[in-house]
Amino acid sequence: MDMKDFISGANTLGESRTPFIFVIDFELTKPFLCTVRNALKKNIFFKIGKIGNYRKSLKRDQKISLDISPISYKKYKVAFDKVVQQILEGNTYLLNLTFPTEIKTEYRLKEFFHFSRAPYKLFFNEQFIVFSPECFVKTQSDYIYSYPMKGTINAALPDAARLILENKKEEWEHNTIVDLIRNDLALVSKDITVTKFRFLSEIFTSQKNLLQVSSEIRGMLPTNWQETIGEILIKLLPAGSISGAPKQKTLQIIKQVEQTNRGYFSGIFGIFDGENIDSAVTIRFIEKNGDGLQFRSGGGITANSNPLHEYNEMIDKVYVPIR
Amino acid sequence: MKTKKIALLDNNDSFTYNIVDYLRRLETIDLRVFKTNKLSIADLKRFDSIIISPGPGLPKDFPVLFSVLEKYHDSKPVLGICLGHQAIGAFYGAKCRPVFPVIHGQAHAVKITKSSRLFDSVPKTFKAGLYHSWAIDRDTVSEELEITAVSESKVIMAVASKKYAVFGIQFHPESYLTENGFTILKNFAEM
Known part of the structure; x- marks a missing residue:
């Protein structure tokens, strides 16, 4: 399916208010679409907000230990330095730099899917799984909402909430993403408002609990927006929080420094329930790579980023969230 | 009725599109967006005024901006934001210098140093x-x-032509961080 087919297919389902699932890759080259009714037949399991198509996840109380082999710091630093040079030249303000990390484990993809706890989960036909904490967009009565997430801290640190909220570098990066998402929502809706600014939420992982900083941004959609749902989704992509700003120039730089395509990682997936959209950014992502598995992760690079800190953050994000 | x-x-x-979202709240404004890499100067003839957006890089990377300014600086109000502001500076012969450390996503105090129609109803410092x-x-x-406004560290935040309605602002009126940003855009739109 190419983007043109995706748009017309989504618009048709939107117009007839037929529930469907969508999965779109970062490069916008292999979008996927199927009705909710057909998802199981295509070996797709999901939980998106309150809606899912499988029975309760398996309980698991022990930690899941992963044997991980990230890229070397030396290799990471080469890419990082190129990004910082581009920031100094004014070509980007914020760029999300990501790399794959090989993981070795006794578990299979399906088991990871069932063990993990997250508001947004997807098992995509033995190719990859996602357990994403980050909403991309959702709609409710002709309003569209986005929840960019920028800023993470170990919740166990003393005074963690104050530390992250008062950290200037985190604040500047968050500001940038808020302005970028306001812009993106204005492509498809009007009267853009930041309805919540820098609120905290907690994430439970197998290693530690994290505090994440998010904002809520709202725009007003035209009535009967469901009939153009395909265009609406595509205009918003790739998601600002995992690309950067200014988006177009930043995407060119990502291509140069990451060198491989991201594929479904850092794309989006979601559901149209017949009336509304709920969707997630495809992060916290494990995919099959030949005989092995790889986890993909990264973080936002700005003028104030420290390379070792960013490298460690990329590795810290290689986790499976269990209760 | 659309009048401008x-x-x-x-x-x-x-x-x-943050600029677009502000301007379309004004019922009298008929706004159209042109990508500068596909712009032909003649397209602008029927418009009353011109806004030049921010952007990556330097003014020299967008040579069409100089042709636009050459053609219209003395006949239509022009507002340049960030890169657009620097393009106006360059058009009138000024040079850009690098800022270090770079400032991305920060809110700074801007002080108006010379009154300007652009800053009508805007406090002296914001x-x-x-x-x-x-x-x-x-x-x-x-x-x-x-020079009509500067930052705390004396960086030029706004310039205006002495003779024509040509304005440049280094800060982003469309940013969530900017107080009075909507007023500034409205002031320009209604010129």
């Missing part, structure tokens, strides 16, 4: 969102321009 036609020139920026790694070099500002 404004052309917004988009330099492949990711904040352009917080504004900044995204820049270049700025107009004060030592190269020509006689045709005046």
Whole structure:
């Protein structure tokens, strides 16, 4: 399916208010679409907000230990330095730099899917799984909402909430993403408002609990927006929080420094329930790579980023969230 | 009724639609967005005024901006934001210098140093969102321009032509961080 087919297919389902699932890759080259009714037949399991198509996840109380082999710091630093040079030249303000990390484990993809706890989960036909904490967009009565997430801290640190909220570098990066998402929502809706600014939420992982900083941004959609749902989704992509700003120039730089395509990682997936959209950014992502598995992760690079800190953050994000 | 036609020139920026979202709240404004890499100067003839968006890089990377300014600086109001502001500076002979450390996503106090129609109903000092790694070099500002606002660290935040309705602002009026950003855009739109 190419983007043109995706748009017309989504618009048709939107117009007839037929529930469907969508999965779109970062490069916008292999979008996927199927009705909710057909998802199981295509070996797709999901939980998106309150809606899912499988029975309760398996309980698991022990930690899941992963044997991980990230890229070397030396290799990471080469890419990082190129990004910082581009920031100094004014070509980007914020760029999300990501790399794959090989993981070795006794578990299979399906088991990871069932063990993990997250508001947004997807098992995509033995190719990859996602357990994403980050909403991309959702709609409710002709309003569209986005929840960019920028800023993470170990919740166990003393005074963690104050530390992250008062950290200037985190604040500047968050500001940038808020302005970028306001812009993106204005492509498809009007009267853009930041309805919540820098609120905290907690994430439970197998290693530690994290505090994440998010904002809520709202725009007003035209009535009967469901009939153009395909265009609406595509205009918003790739998601600002995992690309950067200014988006177009930043995407060119990502291509140069990451060198491989991201594929479904850092794309989006979601559901149209017949009336509304709920969707997630495809992060916290494990995919099959030949005989092995790889986890993909990264973080936002700005003028104030420290390379070792960013490298460690990329590795810290290689986790499976269990209760 | 739509009474003013404004052309917004988009330099492949990711904040352009924040400007659009503000301006379409004004019922009298008929706004159209042009990508500068596909712009022909003749397209702008029927518009009353022109806004030049922010963007990556330097003014020299967008040569069409100089042709636009050459053709319309003396006949239509022009507002340049960030890169657009630097393009106005360069058009009148000023040079850009690198800012270090670069300022991205920060709110700084901007002080109005010379009254300007653009700043009608705006307090003398206000917080504004900044995204820049270049700025107009004060030592190269020509006689045709005046500096109308500066930051705490004395970086040029706004310039205006002494003779024509040509305005440049380094800060981003469309940013969530900017107080009075909507008023500034409205002031320009209604000129």
